[in-house]
Amino acid sequence: MNLAALRHPRPERVKTRIWPVFLPHQGCRWRCRFCDQHLQTGRPDQELAAIHDNLEQELAGALAAGRAPLEIGFFGGTFTALPEKWQLRFLDLAREYRERGLLTRIRCSTRPDALSAEALAGLKARGLDMVELGVQSFSDRALGASGRGHDGEAAREGCRLVADSGLTLGLHLMPGLPGATAKTFLDDVDASLAFAPATVRLYPCLVLEGTALARDLARGAYRPTSLAAALALLGLALSRFWRAGVEVIRVGLVPEEALLSRITAGPWHPALGQRAASLALYDHIRAHLAASGGRPTGLRYPARFQSEVLGWRREMLPRYQALGLGAENMRPWPETFFLLQTG
Ligand code: SF4
Known part of the structure; x- marks a missing residue:
């Protein structure tokens, strides 16, 4: 015997609590075919000034209430393409509360083609710690068919820019995009590993009501990935990321109430992450x-x-x-x- x-096999991680600040579609030049950030974040359209003012009040309230320190993340749009004035106003506010002990780190999400070395250096100097890049895929075909507006080389260049800036890099991948295959997704996993990201989020492509992808589905131009196939791919991806010591901090969209009734098709399951981890x-x-x-x-x-x-x-x-x-x-x-x- x-x-x-x-x-x-999951890498040990220090659990981080993140205060998400949603800026749905702010800074996005257009809508990618699959995307509806209002549904995904459960937040309506709001002026940046209103989001900033609400945040200021909430941070003051949390500090006064003695809330435990946590990270802040600006999500749901293209942060680095916001008017510069607003990027700096949000960062200055977050940095003030980091100095006052409520916040620990500051992160944002953005697109890989909305970056430059100079801009990243400026944001880092202003307090930004981490960039989560919504890469989705490195495949020219998948990026083209998804209406992303850039190719795989631009996605790789975005990763290089963040990695070289000294900011912490996070990546988002989306299996099941139009034009993608199982192979292109697994290639995306390997391509991601080459940039040694600190974290990864995996969001299988869902068809949301009202999106261009829903219209593609209706005219037979898009076939969603089955749940079984998505689980198999996610299981393989988790294995590869875990082996490389990369934290996968999210699998599947957060089940916002407004979102669930608007999923037209695609591999949705409430225990998607647990099922992939089991595999x-x-x-x-x-x-x-x-x-x-x-x-x-x-x-x-x-x-x-x-x-x-x-x-x-x-x-x-x-x-x-x-x-x-x-x-x-x-x-x-x-x-x-x-x-x-x-x-
Ligand atoms: S995927 Fe990102 S860049 Fe595209 S519309 Fe959604 S938030 Fe904007």
Whole structure:
């Protein structure tokens, strides 16, 4: 009998709480075919001045209430294409509250083709810590068919600019874009790894009511990815990112109430992230078994990972059974590591 201790393959992370400030479509020159930030963020159109004033009041209230420090993130638009005056006003406000101890770090999301080395240096000097780039894909075909307005080289150049600026880089990828395939998505994962991002978010492409993609779907010009295919791709992507030590901080859109009723098609599932993580964890255990060449006779797993091991509605059990494991020889235990027994 052989015993092997395994760690969960997900990189250890310090949990960060982020105060999201949504600027839906602010700075966007047009709408990408799949995008509706009002639905995705649950926020209506608002003047930047109103968003800024609300934020100022909320930050003052949070400080007075003794709220624990947290990060702030400006999301939902193209932050680096806002009028410069507004980029600086938002950053100055955030920096003031960082100096007063309420905020720890400042991040924003933007498009890869709305950057320059000079602008990034200026934002960094003004207090910005991190840029989350909505790359979505590096494939010329997928970017073209999605109406992104730039090619794969521009996406790579955006990543290079952030990486070279000394700001922390985060990336967003979108499997299932029009013009994309399973291969282009997995190539996107590998291309992302080349820039060593600190974090990644994976948002499978959904068809939202009223978008250009919904019209493409209606005329038969777009076929969404099935849930099963999306889960398989997300599981593979998680495995690759985890192996490289990259934190995947989100899988799937946040289920805003207004959003759910407006999803026309696409791989939506409330437990998408958990299901993908279950697949990646299973792959890790299976790869270890394959490398050891042994026949599995038992698995102890940390109790806190029970739902991830067994999967949503215990859907992973048949896969473990195919390996020779099952309800009879897989048990939770209080340790923090997995123990795999082979005969
Ligand atoms: S995907 Fe990004 S750049 Fe495109 S419309 Fe949405 S927020 Fe704007």
